[in-house]
Amino acid sequence: MGDLKVISYKGERVLTTSQLAEADGTESKRIQNKFNENRALFSEGKHYTLLAGQDEPIGTEPCAGKCSRHVIVV
Secondary structure, three states, X not given: OOOOOOEEEOOEXXXXXXXXXXXXXXXXXXXHHHHHHOHHHOOEOOOEEEEEOOOXXXXXXXXXXXXXXXXXXX
């Protein structure tokens, strides 16, 4: 794993799903699946934030219309 790029969302440092996958040595889809299987254990706004559309964190590459929702860990 290389150095993680610092990403901010509403003044908070966050990790994207792809960063978590890279750190864990797996694919983003696996992180998403495990999150969805255990969603009841997490509170939105405390453990994660779901972003939609143009609501992208600072420091990420633009989605160019190919992203629907991202899981961002807060």
